[in-house]
Amino acid sequence: MASFDIVNYSLRPSKGIQRQIIFDGIRMLKSRLELSDMIYVGLGSIWFSDFVQAHKSLDIRRMVSIEADDTGYCRARFNKPYATVQVRHGHSSAVLAELHDDDDCQAHPWVVWLDYDGRLSEAMVGDIRAVIERSPSDTILLTTFKARATSYGRPEQRKERLRDLLGDVVPDDLSKAGCKGDRMQETLADLVTDFMKAIGVESARPGGFIPAFRIIYKDTMEMVTVGGIVPAPGNVSSATDVISDERWRCRPQRRIVAPLLTIREAVTLLSLLPRDDELTREQVRVSGFDLEQEQIEAFERYYREYPMFAQIVA
Amino acid sequence: MVVNTRGDKVDASPTKGFFVNMITRDITLEDTILDLIDNSIDAAWHNEGGQAMELADTVDLSAYRISISASPERFSIRDNCGGMTLDDAVEHAFSFGRRGSQELEEYSIGVYGIGMKRAAFKLGTNIRVRSTYTDSDGAREAFAVPILVDEWMKNDNPPWDFDIDEDHELDDDGVEIVVESLREGTKAEFGNPAFIRNLRRMIARDYSLHLNRGLKIAVGGKAVEGLPIELRQGGGFAPVRVEYKDQAGEDEVMVEIIGGMAAPPPESIDPDDAKDGDRRFGWYVACNGRIVLAADKTTVSGWGTSDWPQWHRQYSGFIGIVLFTAANAADLPLTTTKRSVDASSGVYLRARRRMRDISKEWIAYTNVRKQALAEAKRREAVPEAVPIQHVKKRLSIALPKLVRVKTEPVANVNYSVPVSKMKRLATELGNVNMTYRDVGLKSFDYTYDDHVGDG
Numbered sequence: 001m002a003s004f005d006i007v008n009y010s011l012r013p014s015k016g017i018q019r020q021i022i023f024d025g026i027r028m029l030k031s032r033l034e035l036s037d038m039i040y041v042g043l044g045s046i047w048f049s050d051f052v053q054a055h056k057s058l059d060i061r062r063m064v065s066i067e068a069d070d071t072g073y074c075r076a077r078f079n080k081p082y083a084t085v086q087v088r089h090g091h092s093s094a095v096l097a098e099l100h101d102d103d104d105c106q107a108h109p110w111v112v113w114l115d116y117d118g119r120l121s122e123a124m125v126g127d128i129r130a131v132i133e134r135s136p137s138d139t140i141l142l143t144t145f146k147a148r149a150t151s152y153g154r155p156e157q158r159k160e161r162l163r164d165l166l167g168d169v170v171p172d173d174l175s176k177a178g179c180k181g182d183r184m185q186e187t188l189a190d191l192v193t194d195f196m197k198a199i200g201v202e203s204a205r206p207g208g209f210i211p212a213f214r215i216i217y218k219d220t221m222e223m224v225t226v227g228g229i230v231p232a233p234g235n236v237s238s239a240t241d242v243i244s245d246e247r248w249r250c251r252p253q254r255r256i257v258a259p260l261l262t263i264r265e266a267v268t269l270l271s272l273l274p275r276d277d278e279l280t281r282e283q284v285r286v287s288g289f290d291l292e293q294e295q296i297e298a299f300e301r302y303y304r305e306y307p308m309f310a311q312i313v314a
Numbered sequence: 315m316v317v318n319t320r321g322d323k324v325d326a327s328p329t330k331g332f333f334v335n336m337i338t339r340d341i342t343l344e345d346t347i348l349d350l351i352d353n354s355i356d357a358a359w360h361n362e363g364g365q366a367m368e369l370a371d372t373v374d375l376s377a378y379r380i381s382i383s384a385s386p387e388r389f390s391i392r393d394n395c396g397g398m399t400l401d402d403a404v405e406h407a408f409s410f411g412r413r414g415s416q417e418l419e420e421y422s423i424g425v426y427g428i429g430m431k432r433a434a435f436k437l438g439t440n441i442r443v444r445s446t447y448t449d450s451d452g453a454r455e456a457f458a459v460p461i462l463v464d465e466w467m468k469n470d471n472p473p474w475d476f477d478i479d480e481d482h483e484l485d486d487d488g489v490e491i492v493v494e495s496l497r498e499g500t501k502a503e504f505g506n507p508a509f510i511r512n513l514r515r516m517i518a519r520d521y522s523l524h525l526n527r528g529l530k531i532a533v534g535g536k537a538v539e540g541l542p543i544e545l546r547q548g549g550g551f552a553p554v555r556v557e558y559k560d561q562a563g564e565d566e567v568m569v570e571i572i573g574g575m576a577a578p579p580p581e582s583i584d585p586d587d588a589k590d591g592d593r594r595f596g597w598y599v600a601c602n603g604r605i606v607l608a609a610d611k612t613t614v615s616g617w618g619t620s621d622w623p624q625w626h627r628q629y630s631g632f633i634g635i636v637l638f639t640a641a642n643a644a645d646l647p648l649t650t651t652k653r654s655v656d657a658s659s660g661v662y663l664r665a666r667r668r669m670r671d672i673s674k675e676w677i678a679y680t681n682v683r684k685q686a687l688a689e690a691k692r693r694e695a696v697p698e699a700v701p702i703q704h705v706k707k708r709l710s711i712a713l714p715k716l717v718r719v720k721t722e723p724v725a726n727v728n729y730s731v732p733v734s735k736m737k738r739l740a741t742e743l744g745n746v747n748m749t750y751r752d753v754g755l756k757s758f759d760y761t762y763d764d765h766v767g768d769g
C-alpha cells in the first residue's frame with residue numbers, strides 16, 4: 001500500500017466505523033433490555049466523539065469523562081459538548097472507585113468505554129476488573145487498547161507477559177506463533193474476553209458476564225475493542241438473544257481496515273452503492289480514480305458507517 | 315440424631331437431602347472431577363493386573379483414554395478402561411455402604427465408596443451412568459443407571475438405591491457419565507475459561523505419574539500433557555532416593571522418598587520477583603500414584619513445625635516427593651477429598667521425619683550459598699534435569715560444599731516507581747518480564763558506569 005494511506009492522524013475511518021457499529025449494538029441492547037437513565041463513563045479526550053454518540057444515539061444524559069492529565073483536564077472541561085457531561089480529574093482507577101461508591105451512580109446501568117491509547121497494562125486490567133466486579137447490573141463494558149505484537153515484548157516473552165497481566169486464563173500451550181503479527185490481536189481479543197468472563201464468575205455476578213463486542217481495527221495502529229454486558233439475572237436470556245442474532249454486527253470475523261478517502265472519492269463510491277453484485281475495481285476506475293481491491297471491499301462492507309468529515313479551513 | 319426436649323428419640327434416620335448436602339459440601343468441583351478420573355484409573359489399573367504402583371515398574375497405560383468435556387449445558391466423562399460389571403453396580407457402586415442392619419450408620423463415615431455419587435450430586439440433577447464390559451464368558455454386556463436427583467430425593471425410605479436399566483453397548487468397554495441440568499455454581503464455573511484451564515493444570519500435575527506412563531486424558535478434546543517432575547543430577551548434586559516398608563496395623567505400606575534441587579535457588583527473595591516457577595517447589599505426596607499434595611510449603615508437609623523452619627523464598631528450587639503405596643487404599647494417608655494428607659497418620663508422620671532431614675540439608679545449602687554466590691551459581695549450572703523415575707538410589711542428598719567468601723558490606727536499595735514505567739524500562743532493557751530487581755541492578759550499573767566509570 002502506498003504511503004499516502006498512512007498519513008492524516010486526525011481522520012481515523014476505521015475507528016469511526018468501529019464506534020458506529022458499537023453504538024448501534026448498544027442501542028439494540030438498550031431497547032431490548034429496556035434500559036433507561038443510563039450513565040455514560042468514558043476516558044478523557046478533547047474530542048468527545050463517543051460522548052456525542054452516547055447522547056445522540058443512546059439518549060444518555062448523564063455522562064462522566066475521566067481525565068488524569070492536568071492540561072487535558074482543563075481542555076476537556078473547555079471542550080465538553082453538553083452541559084450534562086461531568087469531567088472528573090483523576091486516574092481512572094480512582095475515579096471509577098468514586099463512582100462505584102456513589103449510591104446514585106449505582107442506581108442506573110452504565111455504559112463504560114475504557115478507550116485507552118496504549119497497550120494493555122496492569123492498570124487497565126485493574127480497571128476492567130473493577131468495572132465487572134462493582135458496576136450496577138446491566139452495565140455494558142467496552143475496552144479498547146493497542147494490540148500490536150511488538151508492544152508486548154519480544155516474541156518469546158509475550159506469553160509470560162500476558163500471563164502476568166491476565167493470569168490463569170492464559171493457556172499454558174499458547175504458542176509463540178499465537179503471539180506474533182496479526183495473530184496477536186486475535187489472541188489479545190480472546191484472552192481479554194476470557195478474562196472478563198472469568199471475573200464475572202469469580203466475583204459471583206448473578207448474571208455473569210456475557211461477551212458481546214470483539215472488533216479488531218486498524219488505522220495507523222492495530223487496536224482491539226472487546227466488551228460485553230453484566231446483565232441482571234432476569235436479562236440474561238434477552239441479552240443472549242440480541243447478541244446471537246444474525247443482525248448483531250459487533251463481532252465481525254474480519255478486522256476493519258478502512259481506506260482513507262477524500263470526500264470526493266467517498267461520495268463517488270457511495271453513489272455506486274448499495275448494489276447486488278460486488279463493486280469491482282474496474283467500476284471504480286471507470287468512475288475516475290482507483291483503489292486496491294481490499295480497500296474497495298472494506299468500503300463496501302462499511303459504507304453506511306464510514307465517517308464523513310468536511311474540513312473547515314479557517 | 316435428633317432429640318426432642320423431653321429427651322425421647324424422635325427420628326434418627328437422616329434424609330437424602332441432608333446426606334447429599336453433607337457429602338458435597340466440603341469438596342471442590344475440581345476435586346469431584348478428579349474423583350471420577352480416579353475411578354477410571356482404578357479400572358485401568360485393575361485391568362492391568364492391579365499390582366502396586368511404584369515408580370520403577372513398567373506398567374504401560376498408553377491403551378487407556380479418559381475424555382472429559384464440560385460446558386454450562388453438559389458435563390461428560392468417558393473412558394475405555396474396562397467398565398464396571400453389573401455385579402459391581404448392584405453390590406456397591408450405586409448403593410451407599412454395605413447392606414444390612416447397620417446401613418444407616420454408614421452415612422456419617424462414608425469415606426470410601428462415595429466418589430462417584432458425590433461427583434454426580436455436586437455436578438447436577440440429571441445424571442446417566444453407562445457401562446459396557448466383557449463378562450467372564452467373554453460376552454459383552456451393557457447397562458445404564460439414570461439418576462434423577464429430584465425424583466430420587468422425594469422418597470427417604472431405605473434402601474436408597476438406584477434403578478439399573480438395559481442399555482446398548484458403548485464403542486469400547488468402559489464407563490460414560492453424562493450430567494445435564496447442571497447446578498448453578500457448576501454451570502457458572504464451566505463457563506469460566508480460567509476454571510477449565512486450571513482444571514487442565516491440575517490434571518497435568520496430579521496425574522503426572524500416570525500421564526508419564528502413557529495414559530491419555532483429554533479435556534475439551536485437547537490432550538493434557540503431564541507435568542514432568544525433574545530433579546538435577548551431576549556436578550556434585552544428587553537427589554536422595556530411599557525406599558522402605560512401613561506398617562499400617564497389619565498391612566504393609568511401601569514408602570519412597572525422593573528430593574533434591576529442581577532449579578537453582580532465586581537470586582533475590584523479593585516477592586515481586588516471584589514468577590510462576592515458584593509454584594512448583596516444595597513437597598509432593600502421592601498415594602498409589604495419585605498426587606494428593608503438590609508443591610506444599612505449609613505445616614502439612616512440615617514446614618514451620620518443630621525443628622523445621624517455615625518456608626521462605628530462599629528455599630525455592632527444592633522439590634521433594636513421597637510416594638505411599640498400599641494394597642488397601644484405607645491404609646494410605648489421604649483425606650476423603652484427596653486434596654491433602656491425613657497428618658495424623660502414623661505412616662505419614664514417620665515419613666515426615668525423613669522429609670525434615672532432607673529439607674534441612676537444602677536449607678543449610680541455601681544459607682551457605684548466600685555467602686558464596688558466585689561459586690554456587692557456577693556449580694548449579696552443571697547438573698542436568700532428570701525425571702524422578704530415573705533418579706538413582708542414594709541414602710542422602712548430595713550438595714556441593716561451598717566455601718563462604720568474606721564479602722564487602724552491602725547497601726540494600728528499596729524504592730517505589732509506577733509499574734508502567736518499570737515495565738517500559740524493562741522492555742527497553744530487552745525483557746518485558748525482567749524482575750524489578752534486575753531492572754534496578756541494570757539501571758544502577760548503567761548510571762554507575764556513566765558517572766563513576768569502571769571499578
Ligand SMILES: Nc1ncnc2c1ncn2[C@@H]1O[C@H](COP(=O)(O)OP(=O)(O)O)[C@@H](O)[C@H]1O
Nearest residue numbers: 353354357397398402407426427428429430489
Ligand atoms: N470409570 C469406572 N470404571 C469402572 N468402574 C467404575 C468406574 N467408576 C466407578 N466404578 C465402580 O463404582 C464403584 C464406586 O465408585 P466410587 O463411588 O467412586 O467409590 P470408590 O471409588 O471409593 O469405590 C467403584 O468401586 C467401581 O467399582
Ligand SMILES: [Mg+2]
Nearest residue numbers: 349353429430
Ligand atoms: Mg472413587
